[in-house]
Amino acid sequence: MGRKQAKSTVAKPDRITLLPGHVIDHILCYLPIKEAVRTSVLSSKWRNKWYTLPNLVFSNAALQDRMVFESKFIKMVDHVLLLHSGSINMFKLSDSGHDIFSVNVATDIDRWILYLIGKSIKELVLEVLMDEFYKIPWCLFSCQSLHRLKLYSCWLNPPTTFEGFKNLRSLDLDQISMTQDAFENLISSCPLLEHLRLADVIGVSQVNIHAPNLKVFDIYDQFEDIRFVDTLQLTTVAINLSLYLNSETYQNRLHGCSSNLLKFFDGLPHIQSLEIHQDFLKYLAAGVVPVNLPTPCINLSYLSLTIKLNDLTEVSAALCLLRSSPNLRTLEIFARIKEHTVLSTPTSYCWEDIFSRPTTPIKARHVTMDGISATKLELDFIRFLLLYLPVLETMHVKAGANVTLELTKTLNQFKRASGEAKVIWEDDMSSSVVDPIYDEERSNNEEVEVSPIMEKRQSKKPRWMKDYVCK
Template sequence: MHLSKKERKRTKSTLDAEPDRISWLPGHVTDQIMSYLPIRDAVRTSVLSRNWRKKWYTLPNLVLDRQCVSAEASQDPLVIEPKFSKMVDHVLLLHSGPINMFKFCNYDLPGEGSLVSDVDRWILYLIGRSIKELVLEVWIEEEYYQIPWCLFSCQSLHNLKLRWCWLKPPMVFESFRNLKSLDLNLVTVDQDAFENMISKCPLLEKMKLTEVDGLTQINIHAPNLKFFEIEGLFEGITFDNTFQLATIVIDSWFDLTSESNPSRSPGCSSNLLKFFDHRPHIQSLEIGSYFLKYLAAGVLPVKLPTPCIDLSFLSLSVNFDNMAEILTALCLLRS
């Protein structure tokens, strides 16, 4: 079929007038699409159309990890580290909106060079952008990354997750006044510095400690704490002013032979009683066999003086070759 010149012109005008559906998607739809894309793919959407060219500039959540690097580059240790650092610099330089969450992880990327100065610089930049959630998993060969002091002045932080880091707050550390969640995994921190830091997080609601080095006796002072999870080797644990604590998960090894452990004294009060003292709102409790052995130390009651009326979930790992653990479990069940 042959079209006349007039018909061809009319057809072309009709095609030109059809809406570009990708360009004119509603803002909340494009935001949703972008939120599911790795940053590397989000940047690639800039070629879709003029309206998409700068969409990724305002991504509120930035995740910088292996997915940001091409498969070819990630196999070359001489290429990956400078390429990765430049890519992070490029993203932060062009970003124009608020940054709510920033995650950096270089664990599964080859390379032996040091990223310390780069990460320090990024943290300082993010503080200026009022970052709310910071996740750092910085793998440096044979050492931990030391968190710079500038981070301890960041009052906008709501969530902080660190892995393979060394925490050393400055002597003049005042507080993380807005921090609600703290997750430390394979982190080194001094006992006194940790306790001082926790006591200066008035809004802290959730805490997770995994293999934290430098802590022996865990002393928690957090009036708004609602969730607490711990895993590692310690001598004991106490809670002070944690009346809101509702969920406790403990899968730890406790050194009952330590000279500093008060439960070694004959006739001393049970660790079980001390643990449940002032825990009126506990709703969920999950403890491993090693911690049950810790709770069994001392003089065990038949049941707790104050029943756990809100406890709706209880998970116990019991060594049935250990009578003390059995009696401790029975005491809990009666309560």
């Protein structure tokens, strides 16, 4: 009788082991470097995969003690770079744990940057908070392989031999210290720059942008002046700007015969999306405010404004933009009150006279009014918009604090140029559609449907609203 055949003890490959190489690479790209290294124990196929990761992201989020963190962090980065055998497309240092590095780490970062330059790094992100600004080493300014550069809490002082980043497409500067000349030279020396973001750039008061291929510009800062030169490709601009109101530059513009509006839009012939917040509308209103821009913004489809409705110069600048945007589709208004104004004293404009009926109507289909506090000015402005928007589809009215149900009763009496327009009332606790009351068959006492919580508000109706009737 023959021997029984022994059972095979060879383990069948599991699903993880059988994954194709490109799928494993894709998975590893979404893991923090520490977790990517740990995947080596999964199988022999995974063992050396992290050696060739193209994107390296190092975060200090998991480490607490500062001195222990710095020592471990430096050793981890050194270990990964020593064993890495492939190309490196992206390298990121992140302070997501909000730990502050000591200045001693700067020499290690210098080493890593020099190594990455030799690897023809394409994307470099340094988000490292130290006891003082990290000084970018001069060697980085010779790196022509960079496509994207994002710096936080750094000091930029390019050498006199710096000739620009010839392949840079995206530049993000946040909490950066540099001189005015260094800033202008940096921007103008990046001929392929498409995306530029600036936030809290210390040492720069005049923002002069010379970038022929720039498409997206985002700024959050405090400056005296801003100017676009040779930016014909620029289509998306977001400006959240605080003004030096007492600066000589602003005061000269304020009382001069020039126009900030004309100078600003002269550099934006193809603008499609524009956000103007904080004090920037006041900056645009300095000097002469024209009725219309000489060249309409025919491509502008999205406009977002922060406006003080009780500041006639800001109102005039905003209406100039509306007159000059024949193809506007989405309008967003953040209503604010000018400082040092007595809120209990109602102020009114004849909006039709200020606006001067346009040859073509405003074509916005979607409007948002945010921060509404039920002043007469705000309601007059809403009524004006409803009368001048013939293709309006939706208007969202977002109320501020202590606004009562009485406001919705007033809104539903406003006539609308568009038969399809829906006014949607929103506050922190409810959202409802405010239907217009035009025909006599509907009772003037008809209630607007809102949440029960809204009905319980006990705030008094402003005195001026009692006799407010849409004419």
